[in-house]
Amino acid sequence: MREAPNIAVVVMDTARDRDVTATTAPTISTLGDAGTRFTRAFSAAPWTLPSHGSLFTGLYPSKHGAYSGHEYLGDAHPTLPELLGEAGYETVGITNNTWVTPESGFDGFDTLRKAWQLLPGEGNMLWEMVQVQDEESAQGVFRRALSGNPVRNLINAAYAKYLYGRRDSGAERTTGWIDDWLAGRSDDRPFFLFANYIEPHLEYDPPREYAEQFLDDEVSYYEAAALEQDPWEYLVGNVNHAREEFAILRDLYQAEIAHLDAQIDRLREALIDAGEWDDTILVVVGDHGENLGDHGMMDHQYCLYDTLLHVPLVVHGPGFEDGGEVDDLVSLVDLAPTLLDAAGAEAPAAREEFQGRSLHPDTGAEPPEQVYAEYLHPQPTMDALKRQVGELPEYVYRFDRSLRAVRTPEYKFVRGSDGNRELYHVAEDSAERSSLVNERPDIAADLEERLDSWLDSFEHAETSDEVEISGARRDQLEELGYLQ
Incomplete structure (x- = not known):
C-alpha cells in the first residue's frame, strides 16, 4: 500500500438519509458494514452550492460565502483539491451539477470534467444551443458557436440534445469515464477523485427497470412518469398532489437512489480492476436531502428540516475498517479535516480556519455538542418565483x-x-411536527445563545460583489429548478 491512500468522494446529490437503506442501496449498506457509517451526519446547508462549498472548504456558508445572492465560491479559502494537490495528490473530478463547476468557483483540480460535455471545453455553450426557442436567439448562439472551437461546440450540443440524459441523468457515463480514467492512468501519485452524481435530483426519472422495482403493482411506469414534478407550481397551489401521488414520487425517488447505488458498485469494481481498491478511502455522502410533500413542500429550499439536512455518510478504506455505526453529531464541514488527516497533509493555515473537526479514528477528537446549518438567502427569490408561476x-x-x-x-x-x-x-419528534419554543423557553433560549455565540466567533465572508450568471448557464440551472 502507498504511504498515502487514494481518496474518492462520491456525492449523491439530493440523497436524504432516510431513503438510503439496505433495500434501496445495498452497495452503500455493504460499504458501511465493512467501513464506518455515520448515522447522524448533517449538511451545513439545504442545497447544492453552499453545501458543496462547506464540503470543499471545511467552513459554514457564512464564512465561505457561496450561497444564493452570491453564487460563487471565492478564493479566500483553499479547497480540498487544492490542499491535496499541494500534498502531492493527482486531483480529478467529474460533475453532473452545473453549480459544482469553475463558473461557481469550484476549481483547483488537475482535471475537472463536466459530464454533460462529450468533449471537454469551457462554458455552457452546449446548453445554450439546445435551449434556443426563436430565430433571433438561434442566430446569436450560432455566431458564438463558430467562435473558439466550433467543431467541439457542435459535437457537445449534439451529445447534450440526443444522448446525455437519454437513459439516466449522466450516472452511467460518469462511471464509465471514471473506469476509463482509472484503467488508463500512469501517474504514480495517490489520487483524489471527486464525483457528483445528480440522481436523485428532480426530476425523478429513473431507468424503467429500476422504477418498476419500486412502484406498486397497480401503478404503471407510464402513469408514474406522467406525474407533475414542478415543485414551484406545487408550492403556490397550482398543482395538488394527494398522499397516493407523493407515494409514487417517493417510489421514483428511491428508484433513482437504487440506480445510483448500482453505479457506486460499478465504481467499486473499477477500483478493484485497477488494483486501487485496497489503497483507497471511499466516501459516499449526500450533499443535502429532499422534501417529497414533507412539511407541505417539494424540492430542497426554504427550510432547515432534517428531511433536507440529515444525509447519508459512509467511509470505507484504510483507517475506517470495521468502524461500525457512529452516532456522534457530524457535519459536512468535518470532511475536509478528516481527509487531510487521512492523507497525512499538514496544511496548517487551512486547519487554523476549519470550522469542522476530523473524524479520522487516529485523532480521537471529541464529538461536538452541536452542529449548525444555514440558509442565507431564498432560492428562488420571490421575484424569480413570480416570474415562473405568476402571482x-x-x-x-x-x-x-x-x-x-x-x-x-x-x-x-x-x-x-x-x-x-x-x-x-428531535430525539422524540424526528419528523419535526411540533414546535416547543413556547413550552420549553429555557431550552430555546440556551440554544439561541449558543447560535449567537457561534456567529460571533468568526469573520463572515464579504459578499457585496454581484455575481453574474450567463444566459446559457441560467437556462441550465433553471432546468434543475434553480430559478434566477
Missing part, C-alpha cells in the same frame, strides 16, 4: 427570509430573519 399567494411570502439552525442530539433550534423561532425535540 404568488400571500402565504408564500413567509419564505422570503434567511434561516439558521443549531442542533444537538436532543433538540434543534431554528431562527428566521423575520423573527420566527422554532424548537423541535
Whole structure:
C-alpha cells in the first residue's frame, strides 16, 4: 500500500438519509458494514452550492460565502483539491451539477470534467444551443458557436440534445469515464477523485427497470412518469398532489437512489480492476436531502428540516475498517479535516480556519455538542418565483427570509430573519411536527445563545460583489429548478 491512500468522494446529490437503506442501496449498506457509517451526519446547508462549498472548504456558508445572492465560491479559502494537490495528490473530478463547476468557483483540480460535455471545453455553450426557442436567439448562439472551437461546440450540443440524459441523468457515463480514467492512468501519485452524481435530483426519472422495482403493482411506469414534478407550481397551489401521488414520487425517488447505488458498485469494481481498491478511502455522502410533500413542500429550499439536512455518510478504506455505526453529531464541514488527516497533509493555515473537526479514528477528537446549518438567502427569490408561476399567494411570502439552525442530539433550534423561532425535540419528534419554543423557553433560549455565540466567533465572508450568471448557464440551472 502507498504511504498515502487514494481518496474518492462520491456525492449523491439530493440523497436524504432516510431513503438510503439496505433495500434501496445495498452497495452503500455493504460499504458501511465493512467501513464506518455515520448515522447522524448533517449538511451545513439545504442545497447544492453552499453545501458543496462547506464540503470543499471545511467552513459554514457564512464564512465561505457561496450561497444564493452570491453564487460563487471565492478564493479566500483553499479547497480540498487544492490542499491535496499541494500534498502531492493527482486531483480529478467529474460533475453532473452545473453549480459544482469553475463558473461557481469550484476549481483547483488537475482535471475537472463536466459530464454533460462529450468533449471537454469551457462554458455552457452546449446548453445554450439546445435551449434556443426563436430565430433571433438561434442566430446569436450560432455566431458564438463558430467562435473558439466550433467543431467541439457542435459535437457537445449534439451529445447534450440526443444522448446525455437519454437513459439516466449522466450516472452511467460518469462511471464509465471514471473506469476509463482509472484503467488508463500512469501517474504514480495517490489520487483524489471527486464525483457528483445528480440522481436523485428532480426530476425523478429513473431507468424503467429500476422504477418498476419500486412502484406498486397497480401503478404503471407510464402513469408514474406522467406525474407533475414542478415543485414551484406545487408550492403556490397550482398543482395538488394527494398522499397516493407523493407515494409514487417517493417510489421514483428511491428508484433513482437504487440506480445510483448500482453505479457506486460499478465504481467499486473499477477500483478493484485497477488494483486501487485496497489503497483507497471511499466516501459516499449526500450533499443535502429532499422534501417529497414533507412539511407541505417539494424540492430542497426554504427550510432547515432534517428531511433536507440529515444525509447519508459512509467511509470505507484504510483507517475506517470495521468502524461500525457512529452516532456522534457530524457535519459536512468535518470532511475536509478528516481527509487531510487521512492523507497525512499538514496544511496548517487551512486547519487554523476549519470550522469542522476530523473524524479520522487516529485523532480521537471529541464529538461536538452541536452542529449548525444555514440558509442565507431564498432560492428562488420571490421575484424569480413570480416570474415562473405568476402571482404568488400571500402565504408564500413567509419564505422570503434567511434561516439558521443549531442542533444537538436532543433538540434543534431554528431562527428566521423575520423573527420566527422554532424548537423541535428531535430525539422524540424526528419528523419535526411540533414546535416547543413556547413550552420549553429555557431550552430555546440556551440554544439561541449558543447560535449567537457561534456567529460571533468568526469573520463572515464579504459578499457585496454581484455575481453574474450567463444566459446559457441560467437556462441550465433553471432546468434543475434553480430559478434566477
